[in-house]
Structure formats: C-alpha cells, structure tokens
Amino acid sequence: MASSRLERIGTIFTRVEGLLTRGAMKPDDRPLWFDIYKAFPPLMEPKFARPQPEIKPIRQILYQEDVVRAKFHSAGQGLGTINMLSPTGETHIKKLVKQYEKLKSEGVPENELVEKCTAAVDSQRQPEAPPTKIIVKNPESATAQVLAEADLKNIFNKSDDK
Incomplete structure (x- = not known):
C-alpha cells in the first residue's frame, strides 16, 4: 500500500464519507474534523488535479x-x-x-x-510622570511594610551594608 495513489482519486473527506456510508467505519469512530468540514466546506475542493494558481508578482507598495x-x-x-x-x-x-x-x-x-x-x-517631549504611589488596602500587612521600604530605583545597586 506504500505506492498507493488514492490521494489522486478523491479527497480525504470523500473517502471518509464513503467509509461511513458503507458501514466500514462506525459513526462514533469518525474524525473530529469531519462534521466541521461537512458544515463549512471550503470554497474550492482540495483535489490533487486542481490546476496551479497563476503566480502574480507582488507589487511594491512604498509611500x-x-x-x-x-x-x-x-x-x-x-x-x-x-x-x-x-x-x-x-x-x-x-x-x-x-x-x-x-x-x-x-x-x-x-x-x-x-x-x-x-x-x-x-x-x-513631555517629561516623565513621577512614579505613582502604591495604594495598599491593609497598611499593617507584611507586604505593605516591604513595599514601603523597597527602593525600586536602586534595587540592583550593590550596597556596602550587606
């Protein structure tokens, strides 16, 4: 079956549809895409013998x-x-x-x-807006205390006190 040329005879959709109508495939075993393909078929059926589209050069659009x-x-x-x-x-x-x-x-x-x-x-250019103050709902929480002490501008600078 390695040298089969069935793809030239029909599409995969028509072959699966044939298997379903003749009972070779159970309706529960049909592929997921089958119902979607049946509901929304492509405008041009993807056949092997379809002629090649005309290749047009792409126009350069330059404003x-x-x-x-x-x-x-x-x-x-x-x-x-x-x-x-x-x-x-x-x-x-x-x-x-x-x-x-x-x-x-x-x-x-x-x-x-x-x-x-x-x-x-x-x-x-407009000057940069000053950093906004973080509003904390619970000022007694540990997160609020850490945020109050954090110096985000100099967070990556090495300090000598460590």
Missing part, C-alpha cells in the same frame, strides 16, 4: 512617509517608547514625520531636515 521613516530609523531616531494609554496615540516616529513635512514645506534644506526634526520633537 512617501516610508522614505522619511527610513531616514529617521537609519539615523537611530525612529524607535521610542510608546504610551499605549495616551489618548492622542501619536508615536515618536509619527511626530517626527509631521515635523519633517512641516519643515520641508517651510523650505529647510534636505540635508538638515532630519537633525532639525529630531531636535524639535525632542524639545516637545
């Missing part, structure tokens, strides 16, 4: 902003932290692209655009 982003990334300015809770939803690179377009429309030379954009966006 003007992509070129600008590439300039910033090559200068090491594209990456930055993203605040997912920010209502504006503007990333660092989005701000850089907006500033680039603004300065370009003002007539700034091409070779100075990246440096001026990064300087302008860095000056607009």
Whole structure:
C-alpha cells in the first residue's frame, strides 16, 4: 500500500464519507474534523488535479512617509517608547514625520531636515510622570511594610551594608 495513489482519486473527506456510508467505519469512530468540514466546506475542493494558481508578482507598495521613516530609523531616531494609554496615540516616529513635512514645506534644506526634526520633537517631549504611589488596602500587612521600604530605583545597586 506504500505506492498507493488514492490521494489522486478523491479527497480525504470523500473517502471518509464513503467509509461511513458503507458501514466500514462506525459513526462514533469518525474524525473530529469531519462534521466541521461537512458544515463549512471550503470554497474550492482540495483535489490533487486542481490546476496551479497563476503566480502574480507582488507589487511594491512604498509611500512617501516610508522614505522619511527610513531616514529617521537609519539615523537611530525612529524607535521610542510608546504610551499605549495616551489618548492622542501619536508615536515618536509619527511626530517626527509631521515635523519633517512641516519643515520641508517651510523650505529647510534636505540635508538638515532630519537633525532639525529630531531636535524639535525632542524639545516637545513631555517629561516623565513621577512614579505613582502604591495604594495598599491593609497598611499593617507584611507586604505593605516591604513595599514601603523597597527602593525600586536602586534595587540592583550593590550596597556596602550587606
């Protein structure tokens, strides 16, 4: 049976269906996927003799902003932290692209655009929010006392008192 070519005759679904209708397979022994396949058949039946799909070349989609982003990334300015809770939803690179377009429309030379954009966006950056205080429900608990004494900024610094 090693040289069997049954996969060229029908699909696995039609063969299992034939076994079930003729009683060679009990309905309790049918594969898990059989009922799902029967309820949601594929649009094109997966037959061996199906013709190969036409292979079309993939078009390159390149926007003007992509070129600008590439300039910033090559200068090491594209990456930055993203605040997912920010209502504006503007990333660092989005701000850089907006500033680039603004300065370009003002007539700034091409070779100075990246440096001026990064300087302008860095000056607009908001200062980091101070660390929030942890609110503890039970201040007498051992966990609350440990959290009150913890110095998270210097947790990995070596101290001489140990």
